[in-house]
Amino acid sequence: MGSSVKKVLVFAGSAREASLNKQLAKLAAKRIEALGGEATFIDLKDYPCPLFDEDIEARGVPENVLKLREILADHQAVMIASPEYNGFITPLLKNTLDWLSRPYQDTPGLKLFAGKWAALVAASPGGLGGIRALPLGQQLLANLGLVVLPQPLSLAKAGSAFNDSGALHDETTGQKLDALCQRLVDSLAATH
Template identity: 80%
Template sequence: MTAAPKVLVFAGSSRQGSLNKQLARLVAKRIEALGGVATFVDLKDYPCPLFDEDIETQGIPENVLKLRKLLADHQALFIASPEYNGFITPLLKNTLDWLSRPYEDTPGLALYSGKWAALVSASPGGLGGIRAMPLAQQLLANLGLIVLPQPMSLSKAHTAFDETGAFIEETNSKKLDALCQRLVDILACTSEKILL
């Protein structure tokens, strides 16, 4: 019997009331309910300096090392990516950049190699953060991740959640569950092939 697939979940926002952080928490709950193991991480708890090779030569920051350990222990990333002026957030880019760096015996990008990634986005507007989604997909692919197609964009997200953090509309629940299930199934299938 194969172990349940492990997915690292976070949002590209550190703001306390972030809709994308709320969505990421819901993603983690749904992955657990659908047979996976999810670890939700709040990037606010892992502040990292703006990537700078001068800082890197003095030693990898402690929070980057903690995030590296988390990433190494999971088969996939599931990111709730906000949209800032039609682009991904500086926080998301900076976090992914730090994790792409070589460290000790691990070459650059090695932490991402062979891992899957899935994306969602939430916005109070009508587009649901969709303008930044292709940019996030491109970045993840550039890093060597296998990006699950057909991400989910959640428009009018400020009215989408109930007091428990679940979706009010069943349509949104079905869309998110379908995306989470696809990722869990792919990871489980990949693990079985490795064991064979």
């Protein structure tokens, strides 16, 4: 792969099959591709990890954590769609990031994240669109050493926001998603 390739790892902080955030993440991946980036969508349901525990880690890092580490290492940015649970990011998202931020062999903790770009989106069937969890997600990603883009997208009333082809009914919201995806692709282009 040449250095001009702008690879973005896209996933949702939900394992649920019919997750609105998974739907939003898949749409974001398509938009990143359309805007000149290279997106890889993964479903965290395919990589179940135990709740982080140093005793488990001492017995050997779980195989799915190692797979996720390998995938993350191959990308220069992440786009995460985070549901909101009681005003916070999901335990699944936090646990996944906790495992990935651990030192492993000769790789220091946080090395996998250092200097990568990040963008956040959130979808909710309610009127707030997951907006309370977004600043917390941004703070966590910044703590991990990622360069987090401002102005995340929140999608309210997401249960009726998508058409049959998976695009957004509302043109303005679609333009906001495109603008965020474009900023992510442009940020990568400027640094690679």
